[in-house]
Amino acid sequence: MPEILRGTRLVIARHAQAILCALGLYALTACAAPQAFAHSPSTTATFAAAQVPTPTPSLTPTPAPPAINVWFPALFAYEAELFTAQHFSELLQEYTRQTGQVVNLRLRRADGLGGIFETLSSAAQVAPSVLPDLALLRARDLPRAAAAKLIVPIGVELLPQEAYFATALNLARYDGDFYGIPYLLELQHAVYRGEAPPPLAWQTLISRQLPYLFPAKVSYGANSTLLSHYATLGGQFSDQNGDPLLDYDPLLTVLNVYAEARAAGSLPAEVLDYAEPMQYWATFTAGKNVLVQVDSTFFLRQRAASEPAEASAWQFSPLPQISSEKPPLSMVDGWLWTLTTADPERQKRALALIEWLQAPKRFAEFSQRVGLLPAQRAALSAWSEPDYAAFAATLLDRNLAPLPDLVNSTVAEALQESFARLLKGELSSEAAANAALDRVRVARGR
Template sequence: PAPAQLSTEPVATETAVLPTATSTTPTPAPTPTESGPARLTIWWPEPLAPLDNETAAEVLSQQLSAFQRENSDISVDFRLKRVENVGGILSTLRAASAVAPGALPDLTLLRRDDMLIAAQAGLLHPLDNRVSQAVREDLPGVVLELGSYNDQLLGLPYTLELLHVAFPPGMEAPEALTLDSLLAEEIPFVFPAGRTSGLNHVLLVQYLAAGGAVSETGGLVVDASALRSTLRFYEEALGRGLVDPIALEYVRPTDYRSRLITESRGAFVVTSTMYLELVDAGVELGIAPIPTHDGTAMTVQDGWLWVLTTSDAERQERALRFLNWMLDAQRQIEYAQVLHMLPSQRTALRQLRYPEYARFVNNLLSNAILPLSESASGTTARAMQSALAAVMTGQRTAEEATRDVLNQLNN
């Protein structure tokens, strides 16, 4: 098929060729007859089909069309959906499940936070032993944890996103990056310290590496020594001008993307997606794990997860056929790379066009943690985030901020 553009409108198409960007009205899908192909409805999140990425549109169109050719008994009803707010995938799933269950898709993709909400609402169906053995065995155990809920696999990881450090073009990376080496070599540290809710991921990694812990229910366990020593780094770094309170306004690494490219020195926390976007554009960047006290290489992992949303056995069979087909390692790496994302399977990751980065990612995955669930650790996470903000603005010392956290939780 010819290269295709994506529309921001939900679109249904029998041939699975994506609509042009000039489309203004959704194309209605044909009504299946008893003798015609059975319908497979897929809701595809907009971030996995960005409008400004023509190559991604072409590759996705080709993959969907190839599935259609090889499975002529299935008619693919493909709908591009926004992710957030009213009309987003999660909100529509929740609303339709009660009043119009027939309007639900058979298959869609969610980030982990949304998957947990959907799972708690009973909107998802288990994938345990429903996908091919080859796919299951090719997914690292820590990656499978992304889609786990109450000892069931409800989400199958498709693309991954990790956090790590990148150094500006031309900067010589230190041999080992630790919190002490940042201070000793006077390297500015730039990270998304802000958070609309809960605890920022960088402080979470550093706190856990210092001896903090997460409970079996996913909540933060307060360790005064680990928190105090981590906050002490920020107190000292602030005094030396190596961290800036403006970091509290950064919610995501893209907020300081231009600084990474233009500044001559610094350790900038990035997502793997942002890193790949830049190196694919020809920007040469050094890499390192997030700095911790002892140099432990840790990261927070997140990603897009396939979820099964139909309870009908025949529709589930069609959805699983498509899911197993899309998780062919070659198809997965082909599409993940044009999205500047990491594939979830080991075989696909080994085919990444940057072998050294693939090895770096594989090492990070050996010690990756899950994002905190807001429901499981809300109060503790917010208290620790407030403590960081107080230290980074010079309002409290590390000792005082730690005591504030303990007092707040004890009360």
């Protein structure tokens, strides 16, 4: 059972700062000013080895190497009562004790204003001297950062394919080169509560008339399940020039399956109201013969918080396949270490830190505590839950489904609209496919 702490999200800025101060993530002066955190998108922590007096005054002490500057997403810090930030800071302190290398840690928001990508972009223009050596970027931000030359390529020799899962390596690529070192992953999979084996295909769902719940509500673009199914069947999102492109046949095939599932009660229109698994989790735990989609982090935390008798009734399984003739894709998101400096010495220090953090035993302990999957095979194999680790490993070595944020927005919006109108009973599958195709054609003709 993973040692995952549950906690409440900190909504009062001064409470968040008080905890950060206790963890040593704030300077003393920051702790004395409660309002500072509310107006600052980041915090800084420096971990250094204790100074030992030189016994012989005539000896000249060896200069300490320059500090490694690291930007880390505050998303991890604000969950589970700052447990992740605490554990990560402890790792950095241990690294300093072992090596004498100082590490400056700055927490940044995960997304939006003050987020890591946005701050990298603005700092590169107005204050390049404050840029870090290392930044932990979300997978969807890596292509944008690489295209803007905010990060530098990673040598292929640093990413042995036998050490990393296939999906992790795919997340690290941009335009044929590696721009990130995969670190933590989040996998989408299914959970079934019932006595029979979980359904592994949509046709099984339909024949058994089992309801399947997944997050289909989006603020923009299309839901990840729809995108994955369309891509599995060979559907494309753009042509060689980057213009929107929609393939009619794969889309019609997907919508035909959805229409059949809707008629059987396996695809209720309520999925359009769900943006995250928590919104239907009570339905899952209260009944039987229900299949739901979850992400690995959510599932592991729910299982850790539940009574063993209840959790033992949950069967985790791959997401149901849309086609028996096409290999399924895995929906995986992740965080990757990226280098923002081309200076060889700074890179050397930063890469040494990454290598230390990703030592299998250390990496396994950290990732399991925070409920995120390690990108390296050896670390996941060292988890104390071998059954779940082996299950996740098989899915992490599949081909990668498209990340919703990286799909052509015109095509994604057309797909989502047709999907929604089909589920609401407004259009047949054929009419919905034609409506999506017409919308993309109009956009291409502008």
